[in-house]
Amino acid sequence: MSKFPLLFTPLKVGKTTFRNRIMSTPTSLTWADYTGAPNDATVFYYEEKARGGACSVTLSETTISRTSRASRGVNHYILPDPQYGDPGPQLTKVVEAIKRHGAIASVQIHHAGDVTHPSLIGGLDPFGPNDYIRPDGVHVKGMDEDDMYMVAEDFAKAAARAKALGFGMVMIHGAHGWLLGQFQSAATNWRKDKYGGSIENRARFPLMVVKAVREAVGPDFPIEYRVSGDEHLKGGVVKEEAAEFCSILQDYVSIFHVSAGSYYTAREYTFPGSYQPHDTNTHLAEAVKKKVHVPVATVGAHMDPFIMEQILEEGKADFIAIGRGIICDPQLPNKIFDNELDDIRPCLRCNNCLGRKYECFNNCDVNPLAGNEFWTLNTPPVKISRKVLVIGGGPGGMQAAITASERGHKVKLVEKSNSLGGNLKFADMDEHKVDLKRYKDYLIHQVNKHAVDVRLNTKATKALIEEEKPYAVIIAIGAEPIKPTFPGMNKLPCIHATEAYMHPEKVGNKVVIIGGGLVGCEVGIYLSSKGRDVTLIEMQNMLAPDANIIHRDSMMEVFEPAVKYRLNTKCTAITEKGVKAINDKGEEELFEADTVVYAVGMKPNDEEAWSFKEAKNVSRFFVIGDCVTPTRIKDATHGGYHAAIDII
Numbered sequence: 090m091s092k093f094p095l096l097f098t099p100l101k102v103g104k105t106t107f108r109n110r111i112m113s114t115p116t117s118l119t120w121a122d123y124t125g126a127p128n129d130a131t132v133f134y135y136e137e138k139a140r141g142g143a144c145s146v147t148l149s150e151t152t153i154s155r156t157s158r159a160s161r162g163v164n165h166y167i168l169p170d171p172q173y174g175d176p177g178p179q180l181t182k183v184v185e186a187i188k189r190h191g192a193i194a195s196v197q198i199h200h201a202g203d204v205t206h207p208s209l210i211g212g213l214d215p216f217g218p219n220d221y222i223r224p225d226g227v228h229v230k231g232m233d234e235d236d237m238y239m240v241a242e243d244f245a246k247a248a249a250r251a252k253a254l255g256f257g258m259v260m261i262h263g264a265h266g267w268l269l270g271q272f273q274s275a276a277t278n279w280r281k282d283k284y285g286g287s288i289e290n291r292a293r294f295p296l297m298v299v300k301a302v303r304e305a306v307g308p309d310f311p312i313e314y315r316v317s318g319d320e321h322l323k324g325g326v327v328k329e330e331a332a333e334f335c336s337i338l339q340d341y342v343s344i345f346h347v348s349a350g351s352y353y354t355a356r357e358y359t360f361p362g363s364y365q366p367h368d369t370n371t372h373l374a375e376a377v378k379k380k381v382h383v384p385v386a387t388v389g390a391h392m393d394p395f396i397m398e399q400i401l402e403e404g405k406a407d408f409i410a411i412g413r414g415i416i417c418d419p420q421l422p423n424k425i426f427d428n429e430l431d432d433i434r435p436c437l438r439c440n441n442c443l444g445r446k447y448e449c450f451n452n453c454d455v456n457p458l459a460g461n462e463f464w465t466l467n468t469p470p471v472k473i474s475r476k477v478l479v480i481g482g483g484p485g486g487m488q489a490a491i492t493a494s495e496r497g498h499k500v501k502l503v504e505k506s507n508s509l510g511g512n513l514k515f516a517d518m519d520e521h522k523v524d525l526k527r528y529k530d531y532l533i534h535q536v537n538k539h540a541v542d543v544r545l546n547t548k549a550t551k552a553l554i555e556e557e558k559p560y561a562v563i564i565a566i567g568a569e570p571i572k573p574t575f576p577g578m579n580k581l582p583c584i585h586a587t588e589a590y591m592h593p594e595k596v597g598n599k600v601v602i603i604g605g606g607l608v609g610c611e612v613g614i615y616l617s618s619k620g621r622d623v624t625l626i627e628m629q630n631m632l633a634p635d636a637n638i639i640h641r642d643s644m645m646e647v648f649e650p651a652v653k654y655r656l657n658t659k660c661t662a663i664t665e666k667g668v669k670a671i672n673d674k675g676e677e678e679l680f681e682a683d684t685v686v687y688a689v690g691m692k693p694n695d696e697e698a699w700s701f702k703e704a705k706n707v708s709r710f711f712v713i714g715d716c717v718t719p720t721r722i723k724d725a726t727h728g729g730y731h732a733a734i735d736i737i
Contacts, residue, residue: 091426093394094408095401102343103383104309104382107408108146108191110401111422112386114346114412115149115197117164118442118451118460125152127183132622133462136186142422144408145193147260147313148183153198153247156229157240158210159268161201167247167254177254180645184255195258195313198247200240202268203229203277204353216240218285218294219279224394231280232294240268241298244435245305252306260345261302265359266351269295270317273334274351276325288330292337299341311343313389318347318373321355321453327372332380339381346410347374347389349547360413361390362438362643363521364614369700376406379515386410390438392524392585416459417444431534435527440726441723444637454723456487457547457730469737471496476622477736478503478559479541480549480701485714485725486565489533492733493563494539494677501542501557503549509533511567512715513722515590519615520699521647555702561709561736564698565729568691568715573603578685586612597683601668602652603625603660607633609688610648616686617651624680625654626670632656691719709736 091097092533099108119131127148138146150164169175180196187194203217207227220231232240248259263269271277272294279287284293302312312613316335319632320326326334335345338395349370350358361369367390368709374387386408391397397409415421418434425433427472441454453459477493478485483502490502508514513529517524549551554562570585582595586608593616596640600616602609606626619624632654633641648654667682698716713728 091427093398093425096394096398097426100384100407101685105193105311107143107193109144109426110408110421111397111425112144112410113138113143113146113192113415114388114407114410115410116416116442117149118164118416118453119149121165122179124174124176125155125170126174126179128163128179130460130463132182132186134460135183136190137419137458137462138365139187139192141189141415141419142426143192143411145195145258147195147197149197150199150262151196151199151247151725153240154243155639157200157243158205158213158216159200159240159243160209161205162209163318164199167196167198167667168248170242175252180254183655185729188255193257193311193691194255195260196251196256197252197262198244198263198549199316200244200268201398203273204266207340207460216268218280220533237284237294237297241294243299244300244308245297246383248302248312249657258313259306259313259705261299262315263295264315264317264346264348266317266320266353269298270320270326270351273316274320274325274442276320276322276591288333289337293335296338297342299338301433303341304573307506312341312343313386313680314338314342315348316667317349317351317359318370318377319358320348320351321358322351325351326620328376331373331455335377338382339383342383342655344384344386344408345377346386347377348510349373356639357643357646360440360443362640362717364643364647365390366390368400369401371405375579376388377536378404378406384408388412393438394430396515398462407712409415412480413440413442416453417456418613424683431531431532432538435524435531437524437722438645439637440639441637442722443529444639450619452723454721455726457727460710468571468734471498472737474498475560475736476558476680477501477561477563477733478554478557479563481563481565481567481714481716482506482509482513482543482545483567483714483725484529484532484722485514485727485729486511486563489537489565489713489729490541491535491539492542492730493736496733498733498736500539501544501551501559503544503547505546505548507545509536509543512587515587518569518593519611520592520618521614523613551701551704554701554707559708560707561711562701562704562707563711563713563729563732564716565714565725566698566716567717567735568693568719571690571692572658572690573687575663580665581667581682583663583685583687586686589616595619595684597624599626600680600684600686601680602686602688603668604653604688605629605632605656606688606690607636607644610644610652612686612688614644614648621640621695623652624682625652626658626660626668627654627656628659630656630666649727691715693717711735
């Protein structure tokens with residue numbers, strides 16, 4: 090029996106029965122072809138979610154029409170178009186991929202509203218609640234009633250098409266600052282007519298939409314509505330108002346999904362990262378549930394099944410909706426049901442699955458298969474069980490060892506220190522890195538579970554490799570901190586950011602951090618939380634340029650009140666009193682300090698790594714992770730996985 094009976098109790102909504110209470114939310118790790126149809130990789134991606142046990146799986150942000158000024162350029166379409174063709178056949182593939190594993194197939198229908206760029210809608214002005222000029226100079230057309238009826242009708246046509254294609258449910262996207270949310274919020278709706286002012290007036294157009302959709306799909310077809318329970322905007326939607334808004338729509342809606350934030354202005358609340366709490370929107374869902382007579386789903390960094398069960402027990406919500414956690418481990422619901430909690434691959438909440446799409450490529454840092462399920466069809470089978478030696482016990486080495494063992498190879502892992510974890514060990518010290526610590530511990534558990542022969546306190550040498558006689562060697566020995574060479578570095582204690590984490594007793598009360606990349610910023614937050622007076626110096630004109638924009642927003646909200654910082658400022662020397670630097674005006678300043686922490690980058694241990702290639706009688710040799718190029722954890726874990734896959 091599962092420890093979580095309510096999580097796995099079916100719930101009937103109208104005539105539709107959900108097999109459990111864990112929903113897979115719409116997430117944007119999907120791809121459309123030129124027609125706007127989901128490609129085959131997208132089909133496989135959603136199928137894996139359904140196979141993992143979620144009660145419903147939702148295709149994300151599908152634009153209602155090409156003729157309603159709706160697109161923001163990154164989503165699917167649902168209605169056929171004379172120029173681009175019919176996305177229906179591919180959408181049907183998504184439906185069938187979800188349904189054949191017992192989940193309800195849903196699709197999120199969407200209109201971007203006033204944030205749409207004219208280039209995406211044929212040069213037209215975007216629609217919005219208000220007629221105004223955006224800061225970028227684009228004119229937004231304030232919608233008149235004819236526009237509203239047209240858009241409502243397109244929502245209805247999209248929903249009817251979804252039903253005809255076999256979707257078992259449709260989700261209207263009314264959250265995160267898109268068109269319907271723009272009308273709902275007083276921060277973005279300053280109309281003076283009957284569509285602005287009171288909450289009843291601001292709900293009038295969204296109500297028009299849900300009525301039109303309900304009429305189009307009939308009384309028994311489930312309609313979900315996603316709402317921001319708190320926009321975290323000055324003058325925007327707050328909890329009580331969101332609950333009142335939902336009560337106005339409830340007669341036409343089957344399930345409310347309660348999220349938060351506004352995509353372009355408060356996305357750190359839409360995708361709560363490591364600096365926000367888990368289960369962060371439960372109180373918002375509870376407020377809505379008290380005002381409506383239909384089921385409510387809570388959205389926002391749910392990870393602990395004991396807390397999920399408690400939310401249901403206390404009646405704060407009826408469903409737990411999970412997005413990034415199911416990207417990270419699609420089998421999450423099944424593993425919870427089977428009480429295999431230590432085997433759930435934990436989400437880091439790094440938001441690279443979402444934030445990296447602005448760099449034209451997004452996937453999961455710790456799940457190499459997410460979004461790549463289709464390509465696993467090309468994975469070669471293992472011809473013979475091989476002897477594999479992995480050198481390095483960080484995340485890349487551990488993932489390589491796990492994957493090689495899963496593939497049936499005999500794996501030995503050697504690590505020069507007295508414990509596994511590599512550069513993730515610092516996460517044990519930082520309260521904001523609880524997700525990263527959980528992932529480190531997960532990898533260690535999996536290494537032990539897969540009976541990898543681990544040898545700690547063992548330094549790899551060419552002689553050791555030749556003695557072991559492996560078929561394949563995977564080198565994952567990481568990188569070392571770059572130590573700056575400023576004059577006077579002997580005048581004050583100067584330590585690297587990692588050492589500041591591991592040995593906070595070495596850090597005095599007044600700290601200057603040199604280097605404002607992601608590492609420098611995060612160690613600044615950590616030291617500030619420990620009561621240190623922290624100033625950070627960065628020679629560039631922005632902080633954490635190496636972070637994705639969503640994580641950066643989340644981090645900066647905590648960083649700015651905690652840490653003093655100076656941009657465009659270059660350190661020149663260290664004295665007994667502190668750090669000398671030149672500012673952007675060419676003036677020399679002294680930043681007082683009793684300790685200097687540096688975070689100016691890492692250098693790969695590449696020479697050592699490649700020196701092992703001289704070992705005799707090794708058939709396959711791989712160098713992965715930071716000892717190639719020090720970057721993100723993704724490069725280590727994906728590199729380890731694919732190296733192991735290539736051993737056949």
